[in-house]
Amino acid sequence: MKMMQEENRKGPWTEQEDILLVNFVHLFGDRRWDFIAKVSGLNRTGKSCRLRWVNYLHPGLKRGKMTPQEERLVLELHAKWGNRWSKIARKLPGRTDNEIKNYWRTHMRKKAQEKKRPVSPTSSFSNCSSSSMTTTTTNTQDTSCHSRKSSGKVSFYDTGGSRSTGEMMSQETEDVYSMDDIWREIDHSAVNIIKPVKDIYSEQSHCLSYPTLASPTWESSLDSIWNMDADKSKMSSSFAKDQFPFCFQHSRSPWSPG
DNA sequence: AATTGTGACAACCGCGATGTA
């Protein structure tokens, strides 16, 4: 763990970094992230490189809003598996666990809020991004909604999952619901909502073996390259850029305005 | 027009699992 050289860069990736990373991943495959991080000259951790690739640069990624079908599938699978985002993501080709997680967080938080405060039973059906999900135009946003802005570290989103359950759950609890309860209810209602289409998707999801973020096929043929790690110093960023003027576009990135 | 609230997305962190020497 103390292999950490100097200090690694953090924060948003630049275009140059992206290009570099893509090129090196094409060279060496999407494993060995530490190795890639080193030889690429990127001042990033392997972890960071992997994340950037998986969540953003992978060619198989779908971008844009979730389709209603995907939304339903997420709801259904979450009801089934809970916060197993990576597992859920495997059933949604082109979507990442991070994306699904973010989606769930954003859209379900509202519902959880509503559950916590069953004030207005006549909650309107406002479709979020053309879905059939029940969300309310609730104004009951309290500070727990944006927990990170409040001083308390307890996130509203905390599911009390495998970790960090204990202390979180035993907190003040001015509300009766534990997070587990809330999620359970959400899941329950979600499943009910999606019932009409459930068959379609269960069928699909079982028939189609979705290509999960496919691993590059070059990997096997490049195994030998792994031995060259001593040559890392020879590989500079300019090398990569010159050899692989790889082109890609992002819908939204720090360096490309829209 | 300025301010505020909210949604969406990108990225980091901590931890457990797994692989390897």
Add this chain to the structure above:
DNA sequence: ATACATCGCGGTTGTCACAAT
């Protein structure tokens, strides 16, 4: 058997864009 390195996952936080006020 074990210590260490790396990977992968889930949770959390930061930031930007846009809508509402």
